[in-house]
Amino acid sequence: MSEQLHAVIRTGGKQYRVAPGDLVKVEKLSLDVGAPVDLEVLMVRNGDSIKIGTPLVTAAKVQAEVASHGRGRKVIVYKFKPRRNYRKKQGHRQAYTELKITEIVG
Numbered sequence: 001m002s003e004q005l006h007a008v009i010r011t012g013g014k015q016y017r018v019a020p021g022d023l024v025k026v027e028k029l030s031l032d033v034g035a036p037v038d039l040e041v042l043m044v045r046n047g048d049s050i051k052i053g054t055p056l057v058t059a060a061k062v063q064a065e066v067a068s069h070g071r072g073r074k075v076i077v078y079k080f081k082p083r084r085n086y087r088k089k090q091g092h093r094q095a096y097t098e099l100k101i102t103e104i105v106g
Contacts, residue, residue, distance in 0.1 A: 007062050007104050008043040015042060018101045023067060028095040037064045037099060044106030051106060060106040064099040071095050 006019040012027025031037065041060040044051045051057050071093040079088040 005046050005104055005106075007041055007045070007060065007106065009039040009062050010042055011039055018062065018064075018104070020101055020104055022101045024064075024099050024101065025072075025096045026099055027097070028069065029066065029097040031066050031097070033066050033068060035066050036102075037066065038062070039064060041106070044104065046106055057106070060104075062101065062105075063103045064101045067098040067100045069095070069097050 006017055008015055008017050010016075011029075014027065016024050016026065018024055029037065039062045041057045041062050042053050042055060044057055044060045051060060053060075072095075073093070075092045075094075077088075077090040077092060079090075080086065
C-alpha cells in the first residue's frame, strides 16, 4: 500500500482508510459483481498535502468496483440466566461486499 496517496471513505455507517489497489470488506451493497461504485470521501492525503472535508471533500473522488459478495465467520450469541432454566444459542453471519479500490482523485 502506497503511503503517499490514501483516503478515508464512509460507507455503511463506518469509515475506512483506503489506497489504490486495496481490497476492503464493507457492509453489504446491493450491486452486481464488477459494478463501479463512487464512495463518499472524508479525507484525502497526497504526500504532504491533506484535505479534510466538512464533512465531505467535494473535489475528491474515490472509485471502486465490486469484487465479490460473501458472509463473514459465524459469531455465536449465547444468552443464559442462572437458576431460571433459560438458555438460548444463536448464530449470526454478517453479509459483506468486497470492494477493490481502483482510483483516488484528490
